[in-house]
Amino acid sequence: MAAIKRFFEKKKLDVKFKKAGSGHKLTEDTRSLSPQPSQRPGTSQGRPQAESEAARAAREAALARMSQPRPGTANNQLKALKLQARAELEAERALQQGAAAAGPTEVYRDGAPLLEQIGVYYNCPMVTPEVLPKQDMEKKIEEFLLAQLAEEPQMTSALMIHTLNKNAEKVKLCIETLCKYLDNIIANPDEEKFRKIRISNKAFQERVCSCDGTEEFIQSVGFKQRKLPFQDGEDDFYVLDEDQAKDTERLNTLKEILLAAEPIKAELDRGLRLFHPSPKATKFELHNDFYNITPEEMRKEQQLKQEAVEKLGMLRTKAMRERDEQRELRRYRFALVRVRMPNGVLLQGTFRATEKVSVLAEFxxxxxxxxxxxxxxxxxxxxxxxxxxxxxxxxGIAPATVLNFALDPSVVAEIKSQQGTFDDKNLIKPEIMVLIQDL
Structure with missing residues (x-):
C-alpha cells in the first residue's frame, strides 16, 4: 500500500508542474494576461442549420392528411389519434433519411432546437491536464501506463490489469488466478511444478491471457518464457528461477500490489461554462453522446412506436405503463443543464442522466x-x-434544459432586515465570473 501511495503522489507532483505551464520571465509584462475561458474541443457557436426538405415535406403531408374531415363513424377520435401517431412516425423517418444531407437533426425541447454539436468530455488529472472525449481519454490513460512500465513495471502492470479491462468479473477471476500462482510458489518455493505455467493451458488462456496487462505483470514477477518438454513434444512455459521463488517477501509484496491496485478512471468533466443573459438560453447543440440510442435501438424504437399506434385501441395495464416509463428513462445518457441566476447569468454543466438532483444542487x-x-x-x-x-x-430534465434559480425569500428578507442591505442578484463567485462569455 505504501508503494502505491508513493507512486500516485509522485505522479500528482508531476502533473502539478505540467499544469503550471512554461512560466514567465521576471521582465515580462503580464498586465495583459487575464484568465481566459477554456474552450473544449468539439464545441461551436455555429448557427442552427435549416430543417431538411424531406422533413418539412413529411410534416406538411401529415398535417394535410390529419386535417381532412372523417365523418360518419363512431370512432373518429381513435382514428385521429392513430393518424397523428403515424404522421409523427413518418416525420421522424423523413428526418432520419434527410440527416446525412442536411446536417444535424433538429430536436425540439421547450420550443428551442437541439443540434448535435456539444459533446461529452472527461478529465483525468493523474494522466493529463487535457479534457477529452472518453475514447481519446482512455487512449491517453493507456499511453500513460505504457510510458511508466519501464520505470515501475510491477506497479504499472498491476494498474494495467485493473484499468485496461472493462469486464469486472473477468478482472476478478484473473487476479484470483494470478494470486493462486503466487500463493503456491510462496508456500512451496522448492517445488518446480509450481514455478512453471504452461502458456497453452486452457484455464490460463481463459482466465489470465484474455486480460490486458497480465503478460507484463508475469514478466515483472520474474517469469521467463522457455520451451520445455511436454507429453510427446515441447511447449511454451513461463518459468520462475528458484532463487526468485525463494524471495517470498518480494512475492508477497507483488501480491499485495496486485490486490490493492485500483483502476485509473476518467471522470466526467462538468464542462463549467458561464454565459451572459441571452434569448438563446434554451437553444442547445447536443452531440449523439447524450443519447443512449444506437442505430439498432433506433430501429427497435420505430417498431415500438408502431406498436403504440395499436395500443391506442386497447386498455393498458399499470405494468405496461411502467415498462414504457422505464424505457423512456433509458433513452438518455447525459444531461446538459443551464441554471439561470437572478441576474440572468447562465451557469452550465454536464451530468449523467442517472446522477441525482442533489449532485446538481451541489454543483x-x-x-x-x-x-x-x-x-x-x-x-x-x-x-x-x-x-x-x-x-x-x-x-425530466435530460437531455437538456434550463432551470431557474431562486433564493428562499424569507431568508433574504431576514438578512436584509439584519444587515440593511444584501445583493440577492449577483450570487456567483467573482473568480468564476471572469469566465463569462456570450452564448
Whole structure:
C-alpha cells in the first residue's frame, strides 16, 4: 500500500508542474494576461442549420392528411389519434433519411432546437491536464501506463490489469488466478511444478491471457518464457528461477500490489461554462453522446412506436405503463443543464442522466458566494426540484434544459432586515465570473 501511495503522489507532483505551464520571465509584462475561458474541443457557436426538405415535406403531408374531415363513424377520435401517431412516425423517418444531407437533426425541447454539436468530455488529472472525449481519454490513460512500465513495471502492470479491462468479473477471476500462482510458489518455493505455467493451458488462456496487462505483470514477477518438454513434444512455459521463488517477501509484496491496485478512471468533466443573459438560453447543440440510442435501438424504437399506434385501441395495464416509463428513462445518457441566476447569468454543466438532483444542487452551490444560502431550482413550467434522491432523467430534465434559480425569500428578507442591505442578484463567485462569455 505504501508503494502505491508513493507512486500516485509522485505522479500528482508531476502533473502539478505540467499544469503550471512554461512560466514567465521576471521582465515580462503580464498586465495583459487575464484568465481566459477554456474552450473544449468539439464545441461551436455555429448557427442552427435549416430543417431538411424531406422533413418539412413529411410534416406538411401529415398535417394535410390529419386535417381532412372523417365523418360518419363512431370512432373518429381513435382514428385521429392513430393518424397523428403515424404522421409523427413518418416525420421522424423523413428526418432520419434527410440527416446525412442536411446536417444535424433538429430536436425540439421547450420550443428551442437541439443540434448535435456539444459533446461529452472527461478529465483525468493523474494522466493529463487535457479534457477529452472518453475514447481519446482512455487512449491517453493507456499511453500513460505504457510510458511508466519501464520505470515501475510491477506497479504499472498491476494498474494495467485493473484499468485496461472493462469486464469486472473477468478482472476478478484473473487476479484470483494470478494470486493462486503466487500463493503456491510462496508456500512451496522448492517445488518446480509450481514455478512453471504452461502458456497453452486452457484455464490460463481463459482466465489470465484474455486480460490486458497480465503478460507484463508475469514478466515483472520474474517469469521467463522457455520451451520445455511436454507429453510427446515441447511447449511454451513461463518459468520462475528458484532463487526468485525463494524471495517470498518480494512475492508477497507483488501480491499485495496486485490486490490493492485500483483502476485509473476518467471522470466526467462538468464542462463549467458561464454565459451572459441571452434569448438563446434554451437553444442547445447536443452531440449523439447524450443519447443512449444506437442505430439498432433506433430501429427497435420505430417498431415500438408502431406498436403504440395499436395500443391506442386497447386498455393498458399499470405494468405496461411502467415498462414504457422505464424505457423512456433509458433513452438518455447525459444531461446538459443551464441554471439561470437572478441576474440572468447562465451557469452550465454536464451530468449523467442517472446522477441525482442533489449532485446538481451541489454543483450550483459550489459556485455561490454564500454557499450556505437555501435555494430552489425549478423548471420553465414552475416545477420545483425537491426530490433530491431522484435522478435527472426521472425529473425530466435530460437531455437538456434550463432551470431557474431562486433564493428562499424569507431568508433574504431576514438578512436584509439584519444587515440593511444584501445583493440577492449577483450570487456567483467573482473568480468564476471572469469566465463569462456570450452564448
Amino acid at each position: 450550483v452551490r459550489d459556485y455561490l458566494v454564500n454557499d450556505w444560502l437555501p435555494f430552489t431550482l425549478s423548471t420553465a413550467t414552475g416545477q420545483k426540484l425537491t426530490e433530491m434522491d431522484s435522478t435527472l432523467a426521472e425529473v
